[in-house]
Structure formats: structure tokens, C-alpha cells
Amino acid sequence: MSESPVSPRSDLNRFNADLTGSIAATRSDRKRQMTDRRTTSVLSDPDLGEATSLQAEDIEVFADRHIGPRSPEIQSMLALLGFKNLADLIAQTIPPAIRLQHPLQIGSGRREYELLQELKAIAQKNQVFRSFIGMGYSNCITPPVIQRNILENPGWYTQYTPYQPEIAQGRLEALLNFQTMVVDLTGLEIANASLLDEGTAAAEAMAMSYTLQAKTGVKTFWVSEHCHPQTIAVVQTRALPLGIEVVVGNHQTFTSDRPIFGALLQYPATDGSIDDYRAFIEQAHRAGALVTMAADLLSLTLLTPPGELGADIAIGNSQRFGVPLGYGGPHAAYFATRETYKRQMPGRLVGVSKDVNGRPALRLALQTREQHIRRDKATSNICTAQVLLAIIAGMYAVYHGPAGLQRIARRVHRLTVQLAKGLQELGYTLGSDTFFDTLRLDLKEAGADEIVVRAIAQGINLRYINDRTIGISLDETTTDRDVADLLALFADGQATAALPNPRSGCTIQAIPPVLRRTSAFLAHPVFNTYHSETELLRYLYRLQTRDLSLATAMIPLGSCTMKLNATSEMLPVTWPEFGQLHPFVPIDQAQGYQILFQQLSDWLAEITGFAGISLQPNAGSQGEYAGLLVIRQYHEQRGESHRTVCLIPQSAHGTNPASAVMAGMKVVPVACDLQGNIDVADLQAKAEAHQQNLAALMITYPSTHGVFEEGVQEICAIIHRYGGQVYMDGANLNAQVGLCRPADIGADVCHLNLHKTFCIPHGGGGPGMGPIGVQAHLVPFLPTHPLIPVGGEQGVGAVAAAPWGSSSILPISWVYIALMGGTGLTRATEVAILNANYIAKRLEGHYSVLYKGQQGLVAHECILDLRQFKKSADIDVDDIAKRLIDYGFHPPTMSWPVPGTIMVEPTESESKQELDRFCDALIAIREEIREIETGQMDRQNNLLKHAPHTAADLTAETWDRPYSRDRAVFPTPWTREHKFWPAVGRIDNAYGDRNLVCSCLPMDAYGDA
Structure with a gap:
């Protein structure tokens, strides 16, 4: 069945002149404002590098809040590394041939208050109508206790994947x-x-x-x-x-x-x-x-x-x-x-598993x-x-419980039944006698277009299926007044007094008896306990205290870029102008969103050097997949559908080969050399061997090993020479912004992790956004959508359910880029590289950094080699990671991309004090390992093997360990003041897989343990 768009074609398929003019005018005003503005901050310190200095004026800029180290601290860190300024450090880190030769054309940084006012004006160009469109999307009521204490709470939205x-x-x-x-x-x-x-x-x-x-x-x-x-x-x-x-x-x-x-x-x-x-x-x-x-x-x-x-x-x-x-x-x-x-x-x-003490x-x-x-x-x-x-x-x-959910469902259904009865009395024919919350009206004559236009004039959106068919979906927010307004709309001018009373004598049985639910659900106590706001609030905060988030400490995960998610970036997410729009409303009701999309796309294009951007992929994994589909479609349209071989370095993200297979490609691995770089000779040999069928190379830059590979342009040239395209994984874009650009390097397509480089928070493992940027020859193949006109003329089809993916979190990245400006973004990248090299230098002599560039420097992350300790002290990467928890830190990325290592990425947002605290913790742990190596501590009964230590360990009646309780849980003065207690001891992973339980345990399971 082929369906027309959800609103009249005349409304949906036009980016009308008013909208186009509004976008153009806003872009022009913004460029002028950002060009005229001059700011002063730590960024203007000439000792830090003239390339990114700002003209001074007595205005605070956001970059000073986002970047952790202050000017004197940056100078101290540079001195430790042996550099006079940031410009010298960057010159030694990034190959000169790929350096960006001009500043980013994004304008100067902004003040938070002013920018939010500007964004509010843009948001108000969105029109929040009453939408009865349905199609899997329903307006709802977010309980305020959940909105404030989860959705708007950094204790919940800044964690990493568990x-x-x-x-x-x-x-x-x-x-x-x-x-x-x-x-x-x-x-x-x-x-x-x-x-x-x-x-x-x-x-x-x-x-x-x-x-x-x-x-x-x-x-x-x-x-x-x-x-x-x-x-x-x-x-x-x-x-x-x-x-x-x-x-x-x-x-x-x-x-x-x-x-x-x-x-x-x-x-x-x-x-x-x-x-x-x-x-x-x-x-x-x-x-x-x-x-x-x-x-x-x-x-x-x-x-x-x-x-x-x-x-x-x-x-x-x-x-x-x-x-x-x-x-x-x-x-x-x-x-x-x-x-x-x-x-x-x-x-x-x-x-569900258990920890070392048998607790669930x-x-x-x-x-x-x-x-x-x-x-x-x-x-x-x-x-x-x-x-x-x-x-x-x-x-x-949890808040509503089974009875509350049924109450909501029955009310929605009751209103739908009442609407159905009223429409029937007005002479309309229902498309089905059975329904829950959605009605299909089959008109006798072609007139749906007129009804929908009349509805829009009254601030109501209906689903336009075709000239003779309209859909109406009700939801939790629908009221009796809404039903009356809908009946008045379909009555077409009849006096209100003449309208049927849908609440009188309704006998419609819309749910067949054979399909009525009889089985119980949500019987577990968790769904039957927290129905008062007091109890739910306390439950939420009990859970929050068991999680380490960015509100607690640095999360130095390599390749994950856990940077500041500023409050001013997060505020617009819950503005009703952004939050309450149905994804399939007519385009002219979403002018604010269209302006934001266009500006964000323009900025991302400037940052990456690409000609076209698609905002549809709603995760990094989907960006990978969409980028490969675009490459596949490019080859198809050129009559080269046989090009299906995808070269992937052995160090690549695990999603890379999975994405390639999903895109119909055959994966051929490429070796890495002893320095962790792509083995160019092996790449050349495999590209030549597969030249007839070569589709693409997937590459991460800087490399997955945290290094700016000198031969990246040669690598791209080899692939192009044999007819392939270069896909760049954007996971490490935080080391590129303002300093080099994927398109200039030679990439044809790149996905951009907005939840990493551009400040959308990870949310404990999602949400994310993975837009793609492409070179001009790939623009025609960008993803399309069946209901909203987006993408290229020969686009690959929809890769996500909504035309612009997760639209409501795109304001986060818009605010970040606008607040930072071109200079702020560039300085953030420089400091991210500085912070990583500072950590590598401070840990020198205690841990080995596995890979470095030709000048002995790393990019924005570094890999610490821990493999020697397995032999010297029977200590593995897990032991060190769990001991870091005792010091109040989230462990870095473990055993990836190299088993037995940890990959550390501090980002630009962490202060020198936090970096030093982290380094001091790792140095102290090295000394704890040395105690094992020298025989002062037992190889199995020691601080690391028993980590992390819990409050239950501290208060246990017996203590049979050769170190004090105090040393176990308070290894530093800082932990005495700011102790984060892990909720459980080290978890038995194998037990959980052997005894798989994936739903809530009885409440007494925790108490008994």
C-alpha cells in the first residue's frame, strides 16, 4: 500500500518562500553578529599561540567555562612537555600537510544568556499545534518528577555505557x-x-x-x-x-x-x-x-x-x-x-549476576x-x-503502575470511542469497527485535502492518507474539549448545539472480546510501590547514588570523549517549541527546526570540509551504516555494483566490519605495523589485489591507537587510485576540529558523533547522533524519507524512522558550536591534545605509552600498556581498572584496541587539578603493584585483587586482608572528602551468563543477601 504524506501535499512538499527567506535572513544576521563580536579571555593569551588569539573586549565567553585548564596552568603543562606555546605543540603533533590553512568560518564565541535568547526566538518559529497524526508517535505527559530528576539531571544523563x-x-x-x-x-x-x-x-x-x-x-x-x-x-x-x-x-x-x-x-x-x-x-x-x-x-x-x-x-x-x-x-x-x-x-x-560477596x-x-x-x-x-x-x-x-497505565489507556480509548460515535452521527464512515486510539475516516468524495487545510487553520494536525482518507489518533493529552473541537471541525460550520453529544449512550465495542487482555502484568513490587512523588523521588536518588557520572568525577574513556555537557546546551531540549512537535507535521510548522538544521549543517560542513550533511542517522552505528550505503549507491549508479570489497584496518572499531557486512560488503582486513599505524605496504597490496571490486576503506583518524598517522593522505590516494571511496570514522574528530578536516585529508564520507565531539551527553549509553558529511559527488545519494522531502535525488532510502533522526537533541550541538565559535572550538581541540600529552608525560617512568607519533607525541588520547604486570605481579587490566574506582574514577577504556591496555582520553573540559588527581591515582596504583612485585604484598590477597572495596567491606566484622581498611577505601585525602562508594563488589560475569536472568528479581533477594 502506497501512502501520501501525512498532510496536504501543498503544505508538506514545499519549503515555501517565507521559510527560505527566514533561513537566509537568520544566517545573514548571525554571520554579521558573530563577525562583529570581539571577546577577551584566556584564549587571547599570546603565549598560548597566536593562531587562535581573539581581539580583546570586556565580555566573558563560554569557551572559558568549557575548557578546563586556565592560562597559567596551560603554560605549566606546556613547560613540562618542553613547548613554549600551544602552536608549537600542535605543529609537532599534526602532520603539516593536513593542517587547516585558515580559521574556521563560524564566527566568534557567544555569551550564554544572549545565545539562549536568540535560540528561543528561533524556537518560537515552530508552531505547536494539536497533532492527531499518530503513526507510532503520540503526545504524552512527562511526569515532572521524572523530567526534572532524570531528563534534566546530569546525574543521569552524563554517564557512559555501563x-x-x-x-x-x-x-x-x-x-x-x-x-x-x-x-x-x-x-x-x-x-x-x-x-x-x-x-x-x-x-x-x-x-x-x-x-x-x-x-x-x-x-x-x-x-x-x-x-x-x-x-x-x-x-x-x-x-x-x-x-x-x-x-x-x-x-x-x-x-x-x-x-x-x-x-x-x-x-x-x-x-x-x-x-x-x-x-x-x-x-x-x-x-x-x-x-x-x-x-x-x-x-x-x-x-x-x-x-x-x-x-x-x-x-x-x-x-x-x-x-x-x-x-x-x-x-x-x-x-x-x-x-x-x-x-x-x-x-x-x-x-542479574552476583558480586564476590554473593550479593545480587x-x-x-x-x-x-x-x-x-x-x-x-x-x-x-x-x-x-x-x-x-x-x-x-x-x-x-514505575510511577503509574499497572492500574495507572490501564487507567490512561482506558481514558484514551473512551475518548476515541466517543469521537467515533460523534463522527458517525455526523454521517462519516469509519474505516474499521475495531480500534484503540486511532480512527480512519473514509470519505464518500475526495475532500480530505479541504478538511486538513481547515484543521490547520484551527491549529489542528490530522493525518492525510489520501484524497478520500483521513486518520485521527488520540493520546494521553487529549481532553473532552479536543473531542468537541474535532467534531466541530468535521461538522463544517454546523451550530455547536447541533453537534452530537459523544458521552451519551455510547455502545461501540471497539476492542473485540477475543482480543481483550486477561493476563496480569507489572506485578513486581517495583511497579506497585513508588506511586507518590515522594517515594519515586527517593527511589530515583537512591539509584542515582549508585552511578558514577560526570557530576562525580572525570570519565577518561578513550575514543568516547566524555566532555562537559553544559547546562546552557541542555536547557532547550525540554522547551515545548522543540519537544512537542510531531515528526510529520507540515514543514511550515517547523520553521525554527529548519533554521536550526540548516545552520548546524552549515557549521558541520565548515568544520569537516564536506559539501553535504545528512542529520538523519540517530547513532554513530547508523552513521557508519548510512555512509557505507551512500558509497554503495554511488558505485551502483556508476554501473559498478560489483565493487563490494571493504578494506578495514585490524585496529578499527568493531562496529566498522559489522556495518560493512550490513551494507552488503565483503570485509578484507588490513594489517597494522609495530607503531600501530596502518601498514601502507599491506594496504597497497590488498587494494591492488582487489582493484576490480574495491568499494571502500574504513579508517579512523587520528588512528584508533591515538596517533596522527603521517601517511594518511597517501592511504587515501591509494584507495582512490583503485576506484574506491574513503570512509572516515568520526569517533576521534575531537582531535581535528579547527586544526584539520576529514574532507581535506581525503575522506569521501565521515560520520560525526555529536554525542562525543559536539557535546550531546551519552545518557548512560544513548542517546546519540551520527550525522554524515559527504563530498560533492556523494550528495545525490544522501538518505531520504518516505513522508518528508529530505536527502538526495538518488538517495539510499530511510536509515531511521524520523527524517532528521533525534531532532530534539540537535539544539545541544547547535548551542555548543555557537557558544564556542571558531576560535573556541579550535582552542578546545588544542587543549584536548595538550591534556592527553600531559597525562602521557606525567605517567612517564610509571607506565609505557604503547603508541606515539613520529615526534613522540599522542593525539587526544593515549594507550597505556599494562601487559607487563600480568607476568611481574599477576595483575591484569581488570585489577587496575577496579582499583581506580577506589580512587574515585571511572576506569578508562579497557583492552581495546589492544588487549591488556587501557586507553585514556581526558578531553579539553577537565582541569589540571583533575588531571593531576588522575595521574596521582595511577602512580599510586603502580606503587601498589610494586609491593606485589617485591613480595611485600601477596599476589592474590592484595589491594588490587579485592578492588573495588565497598562500604560493606569496610564495616564487615572480620578483616583478613594484609592491608588496612583505611587504605582500601580512602587511598587519598581527596577520597576522604568526596568518597564515591561502589554499590557492589567485583561482579562474577561468568555466573551471570551461566544463570541468565534478565527481569526484576524478587525484592527480598537483595535483603537476604
Whole structure:
């Protein structure tokens, strides 16, 4: 079934003259303002490097707040490294041939107060209508206690992915709540900790079904025409490079004559109808197919769950559980399946294990599924989730409980029934007698266009399906007044007194008795305890204290760039002008967003040197995938579809080979030399050997080993010489901004981790954004969307459910770039490089830095080699990482890209005091290792093997360890004043995988332990 856009074509398909003029005028004003402004700060100190000095005026700029070290401290750090100024350091760090020859043309830094006022004016160009569009997106009420204490709380949104579970027990418990909620509502046995959106979750279900049914050789996936159109589009995009044929049809006329490996259904359907799918599912199973149901979570409080209907997989969007619309995201998708398929399930899974003292403890389970291990054998490149949004959705269920959720669902359904009755009395025909919250009106004559235009004039958005069909979806925010206004709209001028009273004598039975839910759900005490705001608030803060976030200390994770997420950057996220827009409103209602998108794209293009930007990919993994699809499409359009070989260095991110396989490419690894650089001779040999079929090279720059490789331009030239394209992973862009540019270096496409370099917070493992930049010849192939005109003329199709991905978090990066200005961004990069080299220098003589550039310097991160300690003291990387927790730090990235090492990235936001505290901690730990090496401390019973130490350890009645309790938990004076207590001791990972439990434990399990 082919659908028209969701609003009248005349409104949706035009970027009208007013909007175009508004964008142009705003860009012109902004350029003038930023050119005229002159600021003074530490940045203007000539001793720090003239290239980035600012003209002085008595105005504070944000860069001074963002960059940690002060001017005298920078000078002291430079002196330790043997440099007079930053310019000299950068000249020795970055190869001269790739240095940017002009300052970034972004303007000067701004004051926070003024910029937020400017952004507010832009935001107010968005028009917040009452939207009844539906299609998987519903307005909702975010409980204020959740908005203030999770969504707007840096104690929740600044954590990293919970790879160190001992200091992530709070968010792991919140995610376990989410998984339990999904399991209960869907009637399936196991659920993951969320995916990116409903469209990509459906595509992951298709891929999982394909893998499970691989032995059959069947390559056809059947999709109901009653699925949301954006979901169908994402599934089709994902299927094409894998050689999967997608057949779109009607489940009522389905026959098993043609073999299929899987099927996708929508429940309720995109037009609101509710069908009993049991017969279809049985028929599909007889044909050997696995069945996925995309189900609305709120409706499942009233409807028979997918698991009870026989579905194998359930996916969907949890957005209506308290997460703002945000013009499309970020929202947490869910994914549930049968336990039989747990090892094939994509994404992350929180499981219950135990710590060394036998206490229940949570961790990420089955981590062998992670892409850094499986690489090109992975069935998905998903290495992230939408953790923050999943936590909000889970807490929404905790706050309301099963009775509260049913109350909300019944009210929404009651209003829908009342609206249906009123419309029938006005003479309209319903498209279906069964529905939950969505109605389809079938008009006798072509007149939907007129009705929608009339609705827009009254500040109401309806779903425009075609000239004879309109959709109306109600939600948690709908009132009796809204129903009356809708009836008045469809009455077309009839007197209000003549309108039907929808609340009188309604007898419509819209949910078939055979599909009414009878099974209980959310019976666990966590969903039946915290219904007062007092209790929920205390619960949230108890969980928050179990997590180490940037509000606690530095998180020095290599390749992850855990920098300041400034409050002024975060404030606009919850402005209603950004948060309450449905993603498919007419474009002219989102003029503010369009201005922001255009400016942000212009700035990213200037920073990277690329000709075109797509903001659609809603994670770094999706940016990788989208970039490779663009390259694939480029070759296809040139008649070179045989180009499918992708060269990938052995040091690359694990998502790189997984993305390449998903894009239909064959991975050929490239060796690295002893210095950690790409082995150019091996690259040359493999590019030449595969020259007829060479599609791309995937490269990270600076390298995954934290070094600016001198031969990067030669590497790019080799690939181009043999007809390939160069994809650059943007994970390390924080070392490039203002100093060099991917496009100038030779990259054809690059994904940009806005959740790293451009300050969107990691949210405990999501949200993220991974836009791509491309050279001019690739612009025609940028991702498109079936409902909103975006992308290139020959675009690759939709890679995310919403046209601009997670729109509501893009203001974060806009504010950051505007506040910093070109000079501030460049200085931030310089200081990031300075901080990394300062750490490497301070640790000299205590630890070996594994890789350095030709001048003995690192880029923005450094790898510390810990492998020698396994032999000298039986101490491994885990022991050192866990001991760092006792010192109050989140451990660096462990054993990647080299096993037995840690990769440290301090970022530019950390002060010299924090850097020194971190270095002092590592030096002290080295001395603790030396005690083992010299025999002063036992090789098994020592400070490192027992780390991290908990409050329970400190207060235990017996203490049989050869060191004091005081030394265990208070290793420095700082920890006495600012102690962060891990909630559990070291976790037994193997036990958790052998005894897999992925839903909430009984409450007494914790007390008994």
C-alpha cells in the first residue's frame, strides 16, 4: 500500500518562500553578529599561540567555562612537555600537510544568556499545534518528577555505557525495570535494554529472523501493508544490500505458496484497526517463518499481548511512556523475543549476576555478542541503546503502575470511542469497527485535502492518507474539549448545539472480546510501590547514588570523549517549541527546526570540509551504516555494483566490519605495523589485489591507537587510485576540529558523533547522533524519507524512522558550536591534545605509552600498556581498572584496541587539578603493584585483587586482608572528602551468563543477601 504524506501535499512538499527567506535572513544576521563580536579571555593569551588569539573586549565567553585548564596552568603543562606555546605543540603533533590553512568560518564565541535568547526566538518559529497524526508517535505527559530528576539531571544523563557495572548499578536497575516492563506487556520471555527507534528495531527483527532461518536459503521477508510507512521504508533500506526481497501485502489474503523467512505485522495497524492475527501467525509458522509484531505498548494494557497470539518477536516505540515527541526523537525502541533466541537478539541485555560477596549485582549480559568481539561475524552493528529514554519510559511505568497505565489507556480509548460515535452521527464512515486510539475516516468524495487545510487553520494536525482518507489518533493529552473541537471541525460550520453529544449512550465495542487482555502484568513490587512523588523521588536518588557520572568525577574513556555537557546546551531540549512537535507535521510548522538544521549543517560542513550533511542517522552505528550505503549507491549508479570489497584496518572499531557486512560488503582486513599505524605496504597490496571490486576503506583518524598517522593522505590516494571511496570514522574528530578536516585529508564520507565531539551527553549509553558529511559527488545519494522531502535525488532510502533522526537533541550541538565559535572550538581541540600529552608525560617512568607519533607525541588520547604486570605481579587490566574506582574514577577504556591496555582520553573540559588527581591515582596504583612485585604484598590477597572495596567491606566484622581498611577505601585525602562508594563488589560475569536472568528479581533477594 502506497501512502501520501501525512498532510496536504501543498503544505508538506514545499519549503515555501517565507521559510527560505527566514533561513537566509537568520544566517545573514548571525554571520554579521558573530563577525562583529570581539571577546577577551584566556584564549587571547599570546603565549598560548597566536593562531587562535581573539581581539580583546570586556565580555566573558563560554569557551572559558568549557575548557578546563586556565592560562597559567596551560603554560605549566606546556613547560613540562618542553613547548613554549600551544602552536608549537600542535605543529609537532599534526602532520603539516593536513593542517587547516585558515580559521574556521563560524564566527566568534557567544555569551550564554544572549545565545539562549536568540535560540528561543528561533524556537518560537515552530508552531505547536494539536497533532492527531499518530503513526507510532503520540503526545504524552512527562511526569515532572521524572523530567526534572532524570531528563534534566546530569546525574543521569552524563554517564557512559555501563561497561563498569560496579559503578553503574543505578541505571542498570532502571534498565532492568524497562526490560521487565516490556516482557510483561508483550507476553514474551526476554527483552533487551532498548534499540534506536521502531523502524530500525523492525529491521533488526528482519535481520535476526534471516539469520535464524539461514539454513532454509529463503530470502523473502513479508511485511503487512498496514505497518507504518516509515517502518516499511527502513526495512526496505536494510533489506536491499543483503539481497533480501521485501514483499508488502495484506495479511488477510496471505498464502504460504511463496516461501518466506519472516513476517512483520502492526498491532494495532497504522490505520488504527485491530485484527486477530492468530490464523496468520499459524500459517506463517507452517511456512517456516518467524513472525514479528510491531505493537503499541499502551494498547497492550488492554489488548492480548503478541506473545499470547503466537508472535516470535515484538518491537515498537516506548515514546508515549513519558518521552516528549521531540520532532522524531530520541525515543527508546523495545525488542522482545522468546528465550530460545536470546543469543541472536540484537543490542544490549541487562542481566542479574552476583558480586564476590554473593550479593545480587547487575551487568550487561552475553557480552560476547558485542561487535568488538564478533566484528564481521556480527549480525548487527548496534553497540548502543537509548538508555536515558528507556529509563524514562521504565520509570513512567514505575510511577503509574499497572492500574495507572490501564487507567490512561482506558481514558484514551473512551475518548476515541466517543469521537467515533460523534463522527458517525455526523454521517462519516469509519474505516474499521475495531480500534484503540486511532480512527480512519473514509470519505464518500475526495475532500480530505479541504478538511486538513481547515484543521490547520484551527491549529489542528490530522493525518492525510489520501484524497478520500483521513486518520485521527488520540493520546494521553487529549481532553473532552479536543473531542468537541474535532467534531466541530468535521461538522463544517454546523451550530455547536447541533453537534452530537459523544458521552451519551455510547455502545461501540471497539476492542473485540477475543482480543481483550486477561493476563496480569507489572506485578513486581517495583511497579506497585513508588506511586507518590515522594517515594519515586527517593527511589530515583537512591539509584542515582549508585552511578558514577560526570557530576562525580572525570570519565577518561578513550575514543568516547566524555566532555562537559553544559547546562546552557541542555536547557532547550525540554522547551515545548522543540519537544512537542510531531515528526510529520507540515514543514511550515517547523520553521525554527529548519533554521536550526540548516545552520548546524552549515557549521558541520565548515568544520569537516564536506559539501553535504545528512542529520538523519540517530547513532554513530547508523552513521557508519548510512555512509557505507551512500558509497554503495554511488558505485551502483556508476554501473559498478560489483565493487563490494571493504578494506578495514585490524585496529578499527568493531562496529566498522559489522556495518560493512550490513551494507552488503565483503570485509578484507588490513594489517597494522609495530607503531600501530596502518601498514601502507599491506594496504597497497590488498587494494591492488582487489582493484576490480574495491568499494571502500574504513579508517579512523587520528588512528584508533591515538596517533596522527603521517601517511594518511597517501592511504587515501591509494584507495582512490583503485576506484574506491574513503570512509572516515568520526569517533576521534575531537582531535581535528579547527586544526584539520576529514574532507581535506581525503575522506569521501565521515560520520560525526555529536554525542562525543559536539557535546550531546551519552545518557548512560544513548542517546546519540551520527550525522554524515559527504563530498560533492556523494550528495545525490544522501538518505531520504518516505513522508518528508529530505536527502538526495538518488538517495539510499530511510536509515531511521524520523527524517532528521533525534531532532530534539540537535539544539545541544547547535548551542555548543555557537557558544564556542571558531576560535573556541579550535582552542578546545588544542587543549584536548595538550591534556592527553600531559597525562602521557606525567605517567612517564610509571607506565609505557604503547603508541606515539613520529615526534613522540599522542593525539587526544593515549594507550597505556599494562601487559607487563600480568607476568611481574599477576595483575591484569581488570585489577587496575577496579582499583581506580577506589580512587574515585571511572576506569578508562579497557583492552581495546589492544588487549591488556587501557586507553585514556581526558578531553579539553577537565582541569589540571583533575588531571593531576588522575595521574596521582595511577602512580599510586603502580606503587601498589610494586609491593606485589617485591613480595611485600601477596599476589592474590592484595589491594588490587579485592578492588573495588565497598562500604560493606569496610564495616564487615572480620578483616583478613594484609592491608588496612583505611587504605582500601580512602587511598587519598581527596577520597576522604568526596568518597564515591561502589554499590557492589567485583561482579562474577561468568555466573551471570551461566544463570541468565534478565527481569526484576524478587525484592527480598537483595535483603537476604
